[in-house]
Amino acid sequence: MAKKKQKQTISIGSVIITLLVMLVLYFQSQGEYKKCYVVDIIDGDTIKVNLAGEEYKVRLIGVNTPETKHPTKRVEPYGPEAKAYTKKILTGRTVYLEFDVQEKDRYGRLLAYVWLEKPEQITDEEIRTKMFNAILLLEGYAQVMTVQPNVKYVDRFLQYQREAMENQRGLWGLSIYQKNKSAKRK
Template sequence: MKNEKIVEKFLSICVIAIILFSAVGCSDFSSDNKNEDKSRQVLVSGDSDDHNSTSYESKTSVQLEKAVVSRHIDGDTVYVRLESGQNAKVRLIGVNTPESTTKHEQYGEEASSYTKSNLLGKTVYLEKDAGDTDKYGRLLRYVWLSQPEKINESEIRNKMFNAILAVNGYAQQMTIQPNVKYADYFRKFCREARENDRGLWSVNSGGTTRGDSVGDTKGKSISSERSSSVKDSDSSDHGSIKGNINSKGEKIYHMPGDSYYDKTNPEAWFNTEEEAQAAGYRRSK
């Protein structure tokens, strides 16, 4: 009888212990769950903040320098006053307007007046590409009329003045390595202007400037008769191989002496065939 009471008491203690252990375990589990939930909430919140930060960075992924256009030279060159108070001469990257200063090309005055009316006295935002200045000390820049919210065709077309010149037919494309960030957009905009006879293309379907130049970082192309000694001229050396993109989108280069060489209005210039081929062009048949 006595042994039975001892066993019964032992079993009761075991039951109570099991109940207490279960209660503590549930409490810890609940606490762990709450901590995990809190951790998860923090993580989600953190992801959200990171997303917003990334979104913000994507809107400002280009480094811009604020400036005021203080003086106008021609269609693709202006003076600006930087926030530091420094005055600097700026050459617009990627486009080439007809000349209106050292020589007078068709549509040069129109392009010059357009730039003056749209930029002079205005606050702009300058974007640098891989190259900083040319051999004349001019800053090579993309000029934004307002800060882009993101980098896409619509923003470039409507807010970047370099592109606006191309879209409206005031400039031909001019690609000079290494500043090629927006070259594909400029090519598209110039082709669109040409197909719709806008601006200089309505005056001359072949264009009124030397157009695109690849392989030099020192300025824009000019007509061969211009002397490189002319003060403030924009001469540059480039290869003699002409690169062209046909209506099918094929990239073709033409060597001097080829059948269509003289008739080709180049969208790119190359020094060697290897350079042209590296850019995705093939030899004209």
């Protein structure tokens, strides 16, 4: 009986140690930034990077730019401008990827926040000036699009979109969005 109890204790102890190691590894990976090089722009919110010698498609978390290359949709208003802006800012640049809870989407693309410079602290100012996802929203090239469980910056992103809308930046200055905005006020 004592041996059986000892085996149960060892099994439970092993499980606890395994869980603790997993938690430590998980929290260590949070806040990590993967340095990579942007080799191509697929769309306003999708890029191709070289990360540790391998090429990956990266879908920017939390934002959605109008389409330019969707297989079943036409080119959407302000899509070419969003893609050109992304190309101008990111092509040939070293950036830092920050992952959220889910590292890849169902299409095998990496899901990331793209930092132009590695942040020193996560402050509103650093997000506004160094995170490309946020810059797309602030400049009006994208709308907020959240997909659970990757929602780390959703509150800030909603604020940045509101600011772009209020200032009629980018796509928010287009007449189709102005009509919708004025119709909602009535």
